[in-house]
Amino acid sequence: MKENLNLVALWGVVTSTALGVLWMFSTFASASEVSDIKYMLLKQEIRDLRQAITSEQDPRLRGYLSEDLQKAIDALCRIAPDDRECR
Numbered sequence: 001m002k003e004n005l006n007l008v009a010l011w012g013v014v015t016s017t018a019l020g021v022l023w024m025f026s027t028f029a030s031a032s033e034v035s036d037i038k039y040m041l042l043k044q045e046i047r048d049l050r051q052a053i054t055s056e057q058d059p060r061l062r063g064y065l066s067e068d069l070q071k072a073i074d075a076l077c078r079i080a081p082d083d084r085e086c087r
Helices: 002-027 031-055 059-079
Strands: none
């Protein structure tokens, strides 16, 4: 009887582990998907910063936005050096 209980417990552990691994691979993004997401977000941030720079009246704030734009372009060039922003 105790052997059956151990076998059931072992089967439960194996099944739980398999289900956990399956859930993990179906839930988490792959490295390439994360890179694509970062790329899209940086491109959007660059567009938003350019729009903010053109509509900003305060030269001091425009300077800060320009610095932020350059940092965003630098970050983009680290993950996508072939992008047209990096040429």
